[in-house]
Amino acid sequence: MxxxxxxxxxxxxxxxxxxxxxxxxxxxxxxxxVEALNTVDVKSRIAGEVLRVDFQEGQFVQKGERLFQIDPEPTLRQLAEIQADITKDMALEQQAKANVVKDEAQIKQTQASADRAVALAKDGIFSKEQTEQTVATNETALASLKADQAAVESASASLKADRARLAQTQLQLQYTDITAPISGRAGAISVKAGNLVKDNDAALVTILQxxxxxxxxxxxxxxxxxxxxxxxxxxxxxxxxxxxxxxxxxxxxxxxxxxxxxxxxxxxxxxxxxxxxxxxxxxxxxxxxxxxxxxxxxxxxxxxxxxxxxxxxxxxxxxxxxxxxxxxxxxxxxxxxxxxxxxxxxxxxxxxxxxxxxxxxxxxxxxxxxxxxxxxxxxxxxxxxxxxxxxxxxxxxxx
The missing domain is CATH 2.40.30.170 (Efflux pump adaptor protein, beta barrel domain)
Structure with a gap:
């Protein structure tokens, strides 16, 4: 087989x-x-001294949580100065407005006197000198009114500028608290308490979502x-x-x-x-x-x-x-x-x-x-x- x-x-x-x-x-x-969904460099938006660091490297942080505090004292002093300027300019504005009211009342009188003097002068009752003096007094009152109206505008402009400075400084005060823009894991911290930082300079920490x-x-x-x-x-x-x-x-x-x-x-x-x-x-x-x-x-x-x-x-x-x-x-x-x-x-x-x-x-x-x-x-x-x-x-x- x-x-x-x-x-x-x-x-x-x-x-x-x-x-x-x-x-x-x-x-x-x-x-x-693997890639982080978001990567954010956290920077200071105000110059100053780092007062405290409220988290640790590698910690998971929540959006809105405070990470750093910049010394707010200089900004608070600026706020106090601006508040004083606002108080002063409000007083100047009120005084200028009161002067305008006073000038307007006085002009009513001087204008009436000037009109009457001109009419009497035509009838030969007022002398030329008397008429000119009365008219000049009225013109002086009108000039004073314009000056006081300009003072009101100036005081109002100063007050508006003061309030703009106040809003900006209040915003600067908010910037002294540096918060997490996203929730995520914090990386290495580049500053310590006591360090000086500049606005919009190097990243203080990077957060990865x-x-x-x-x-x-x-x-x-x-x-x-x-x-x-x-x-x-x-x-x-x-x-x-x-x-x-x-x-x-x-x-x-x-x-x-x-x-x-x-x-x-x-x-x-x-x-x-x-x-x-x-x-x-x-x-x-x-x-x-x-x-x-x-x-x-x-x-x-x-x-x-x-x-x-x-x-x-x-x-x-x-x-x-x-x-x-x-x-x-x-x-x-x-x-x-x-x-x-x-x-x-x-x-x-x-x-x-x-x-x-x-x-x-x-x-x-x-x-x-x-x-x-x-x-x-x-x-x-x-x-x-x-x-x-x-x-x-x-x-x-x-x-």
Whole structure:
């Protein structure tokens, strides 16, 4: 008997799993970098001495919380001086207004006297000198009125300027309390109590808003149409996993308007609540953007798929007579389920759920060869609809 015939008669020991139908997520994987949602440099808006620092480096601060206090004493003195100027200018304005009232009353008298003197002069009753003196007195009263009216305007202008200075100085007083413009984590503090600072100079501290937080990543430009199509149906779910295995879930919020010509990738951004501060600015994370969930896909361990001259194929065992056939398959893509050590192949054509696919012992097989299962429980798993992931684990346990 030739060796091939002997091989056909002798049952080859193999292991197998059943192809299963399951929902498989369609994900896009990338490496992303974590970025603070907002980064704000906190600067002083007034020059002066730092009186106190009310927080610590690395502390999480709330929007509106006081961070620094600049000595308010010089500003308070300015306020007192301005208040005194306002009081003085108000008195000057009131005095000038009183003088105007007095001048107006006097003009009524001098104008009447001047009019009467002119009329009497025409009748020869008043002399020329008397008439001129009366008219001159009236003109003096008119000049005094104009001067006092100008004094009112001047005092009013001074008072208006004083009040503008008061408002500005009150604003300066508010600036002596430097508060957090956003909620976030405070970085290194560049000043201490007693230091002198200038207005709008170097940053006193930088605050990073890390809750929520963003992750920036790129995907190949070929995937852009799919990303846009699925994202149009609703914001895509995105997961970010740190190097120590901690994972958080967020949503896609930004698709760049152009492709990076140097990398051929398009930039995406996802936003995460990050309430537990798992993500940290500058960190690199593994990113998966879920485009869709493909329903009822046939899945087998990727280790069962081999490549021949005609393409990819698997060995399938006939349950009724324990023989195998070489089955061509169309592998759509590979998929690695969470917490599963092995990749699985998503099959487009060539297999049906329940088909028994050989996982070990393929080297001794040829079409029509008899096989003997080393893991006969796989047949029951397949008949009961066990998952490919579970069967893979079972197979490893039997090894």
């Amino acid at each position: 030739n060796p091939m015939a002997a091989m056909m008669m002798e049952a080859a020991p193999v292991r197998a799993v059943a192809a299963v139908s399951q929902d498989v997520p369609l994900d896009v994987s990338a490496v992303g970098s 890390i809750s929520p937080i963003e992750v920036s990543f790129g995907v190949p430009q070929q995937l852009l149409p799919e990303v846009q199509r699925y994202n149009a149906q609703g914001p895509l779910l995105v997961s970010a996993t740190t190097v120590d295995g901690k994972a958080v879930t967020g949503r896609l919020k930004f698709i760049d308007s152009s492709v990076d010509s140097t990398t051929g990738a398009i930039k995406l951004k996802a936003e995460f609540e990050n309430a537990d501060h798992v993500l940290w600015p500058g960190q690199f994370v593994s990113v998966q953007a879920r485009l869709s969930l493909q329903k009822n896909m046939v899945v087998v361990p990727n280790s069962t798929v081999e490549t021949g001259p005609q393409g990819k194929y698997v060995w399938v065992m006939n349950r009724s007579n324990s023989t195998v056939t070489m089955r061509p398959v169309d592998v759509l893509r590979l998929y690695k389920a969470p917490k599963q050590p092995m990749e699985e192949a998503v099959i487009g054509n060539g297999l049906q759920p329940g088909d028994m696919v050989i996982t070990e012992g393929q080297m001794r097989l040829m079409p029509g060869a008899k096989v003997r299962l080393l893991n006969p429980q796989a047949t029951q798993l397949g008949e009961n609809g066990g998952s490919a992931g579970n069967q893979s684990s079972s197979k490893q346990g039997d090894s």
